Amino acid sequence: MACLLASSGSRSTMFSSTRRTKPRSWTSCLLLAMCLTSLPVSAKRDSLREVTDENWEEILSGEWMIEFYAPWCPACQQLQPAWKEFADWGEDMGLNIAKVDVTDQPGLSGRFIITSLPTIYHCKDGVFRKYQGARTKDDFLSFVDEQKWKAVEPVSSWLGPSSFLMNSMSALFKLSMFIRRCHNYMTEQLGIPVWGSYVIFGLATLFSGLALGLLLVFIADFVFPSRRFSSPDYYQKKQSMQQARLLQQQEEEHEADGEEDDDEEDEDGDQDDVWSRRRGSPEGRPEPKGQGFSDEALRKRVVGNREEEEEEEDT
Numbered sequence: 001m002a003c004l005l006a007s008s009g010s011r012s013t014m015f016s017s018t019r020r021t022k023p024r025s026w027t028s029c030l031l032l033a034m035c036l037t038s039l040p041v042s043a044k045r046d047s048l049r050e051v052t053d054e055n056w057e058e059i060l061s062g063e064w065m066i067e068f069y070a071p072w073c074p075a076c077q078q079l080q081p082a083w084k085e086f087a088d089w090g091e092d093m094g095l096n097i098a099k100v101d102v103t104d105q106p107g108l109s110g111r112f113i114i115t116s117l118p119t120i121y122h123c124k125d126g127v128f129r130k131y132q133g134a135r136t137k138d139d140f141l142s143f144v145d146e147q148k149w150k151a152v153e154p155v156s157s158w159l160g161p162s163s164f165l166m167n168s169m170s171a172l173f174k175l176s177m178f179i180r181r182c183h184n185y186m187t188e189q190l191g192i193p194v195w196g197s198y199v200i201f202g203l204a205t206l207f208s209g210l211a212l213g214l215l216l217v218f219i220a221d222f223v224f225p226s227r228r229f230s231s232p233d234y235y236q237k238k239q240s241m242q243q244a245r246l247l248q249q250q251e252e253e254h255e256a257d258g259e260e261d262d263d264e265e266d267e268d269g270d271q272d273d274v275w276s277r278r279r280g281s282p283e284g285r286p287e288p289k290g291q292g293f294s295d296e297a298l299r300k301r302v303v304g305n306r307e308e309e310e311e312e313e314d315t
Contacts, residue, residue: 048083049098050098051105065123089141110166110170
């Protein structure tokens with residue numbers, strides 16, 4: 001009896017111990033299940049990467065699919081569910097799937113020349129191709145899995161995001177966004193009218209252009225000085241050229257004076273001829289052709305005419 005009681009007591013204690021441990025095992029299982037279910041959720045959140053102006057160079061290595069979108073774009077909003085589902089397959093395919101908000105990243109918008117939304121690019125080791133197919137998860141998967149991107153013409157190197165031209169475009173887009181923010185700050189925060197903001201930006205553009213032009217002129221003169229001003233014989237040549245010009249001007253003035261003297265002599269000679277012709281006849285008429293008289297003969301004739309007139313008056 002004692003043995004039976006002992007055995008029954010031991011069973012009861014074992015049963016009670018198992019009953020006490022069961023709640024602990026259930027709670028641990030629940031905690032483990034919650035941890036396991038939370039892991040895929042966190043993986044899904046990290047599967048879609050965000051590309052910014054600071055980390056965009058990461059897309060130059062590996063294979064990427066990048067979506068350029070804007071939160072206010074209706075077509076972009078319709079694409080988001082399919083793009084997120086496609087991002088869940090990225091890790092299994094060895095593919096990086098990312099998105100770019102053009103409103104927050106104007107530099108990337110200019111670097112890739114985004115003219116329509118949404119725009120999708122495929123990148124393989126720094127070679128970019130623009131996706132033009134349907135916008136569903138299956139189409140994205142087949143485009144990458146079947147390597148349909150090989151049939152798409154890649155973007156030329158001088159239009160690539162790392163080229164000098166695209167770097168300039170990125171800086172220009174950043175500057176435009178900075179100007180827009182300044183305009184909004186002046187009109188909304190400071191209360192400046194819109195036309196006043198335009199006047200301020202116009203004057204700033206004018207003065208900055210003048211300053212930049214002067215700076216470029218100084219740099220050009222310093223880097224590429226003019227040879228004629230830098231040569232030692234320049235001033236001597238300049239003086240000799242000036243002296244030659246003065247001599248030429250003096251010669252031209254002398255020639256003009258000589259021509260005027262010749263004209264005056266010609267006029268005097270013409271007047272003498274006219275006077276001699278008038279003096280040839282007592283009535284002041286020109287002499288007939290074929291009659292040429294010397295000065296003495298003319299004087300004698302004039303004296304004779306006067307004597308005849310005096311005799312007629314006396315008679």
